[in-house]
Amino acid sequence: MASTIRVRAIASGETTQVQSLISHPMDSGFVKDSKGQIIPPHHIEVVEFEHAGKVVFTCLWGPAVSKDPYVKFSFKGGKKGDDLKVSWVDNKGQSDSQVAKIQ
Amino acid sequence: MNEVSDAPDQMRRTILKSAVGFAALGLAAGGSLTSAHAAADAKAWPESAFKQKNEADALKALYGKASEASDKVNLDAPEIAENGAVVPIAIATTLPNVTGISILVLENPYTLAAAYKIPEGTEPSVASRLKMAKTSKVVAVVESGGKLYTATKEVKVTVGGCGG
Numbered sequence: 120m121a122s123t124i125r126v127r128a129i130a131s132g133e134t135t136q137v138q139s140l141i142s143h144p145m146d147s148g149f150v151k152d153s154k155g156q157i158i159p160p161h162h163i164e165v166v167e168f169e170h171a172g173k174v175v176f177t178c179l180w181g182p183a184v185s186k187d188p189y190v191k192f193s194f195k196g197g198k199k200g201d202d203l204k205v206s207w208v209d210n211k212g213q214s215d216s217q218v219a220k221i222q
Numbered sequence: 223m224n225e226v227s228d229a230p231d232q233m234r235r236t237i238l239k240s241a242v243g244f245a246a247l248g249l250a251a252g253g254s255l256t257s258a259h260a261a262a263d264a265k266a267w268p269e270s271a272f273k274q275k276n277e278a279d280a281l282k283a284l285y286g287k288a289s290e291a292s293d294k295v296n297l298d299a300p301e302i303a304e305n306g307a308v309v310p311i312a313i314a315t316t317l318p319n320v321t322g323i324s325i326l327v328l329e330n331p332y333t334l335a336a337a338y339k340i341p342e343g344t345e346p347s348v349a350s351r352l353k354m355a356k357t358s359k360v361v362a363v364v365e366s367g368g369k370l371y372t373a374t375k376e377v378k379v380t381v382g383g384c385g386g
Contacts (some may be wrong), residue, residue, distance in 0.1 A: 181336060182353075
């Protein structure tokens with residue numbers, strides 16, 4: 120299966136800008152389906168970005184984060200060709216991770 | 223006799239205490255704790271903070287302190303969001319020693335929308351997208367030098383993102 124994570128990290132000078140898009144329903148638990156049944160909450164809780172063995176950014180997400188969540192941030196110390204690891208875990212215990220090269 | 227009947231209650235208290243303690247710890251020491259793991263850890267998620275229904279309680283559960291408004295917190299959100307399911311929100315600050323950024327949507331069923339941990343070397347700036355149930359004040363919270371600073375902006379929502 121294709122990875123749920125799309126991540127692009129671009130180094131420019133000292134800083135590396137990271138943009139990431141994760142494919143996930145992010146069901147809040149407040150929405151009903153076509154039969155009027157509540158769709159139970161299903162959302163990502165934690166996303167971690169790791170560079171050179173150090174967590175550079177952590178997202179703690181509630182059900183209010185949009186479907187297929189997008190996040191953008193920047194950190195210092197990344198170089199072109201370095202690995203950036205992204206991993207997430209949701210409230211049902213599902214998870215995925217992906218390693219991207221910094222461009 | 224008494225001791226026997228007290229025992230389950232005592233146990234319940236201990237469990238409650240450790241649960242609350244862990245939620246607080248997850249944030250305070252989260253950076254150093256999670257760095258030991260290769261993958262994201264669900265236990266680091268502060269569940270109690272995400273269940274609060276007003277600003278003060280959410281901040282207390284998440285950071286354990288109150289906040290003050292600051293013009294150094296920059297909250298970039300649309301005046302009018304046509305689609306409440308996808309509202310772009312960006313937060314940046316010029317404050318030093320930032321360790322965390324979080325976003326509250328006051329009229330949502332649960333106030334806290336997202337929290338971000340900012341370790342040293344990462345810029346105090348984040349952009350992401352949120353769902354909003356209806357027109358609401360959005361509060362950006364920045365934890366800097368152990369204190370909380372906020373910026374507030376009202377976003378008008380024409381189509382809610384939480385209805386079905």
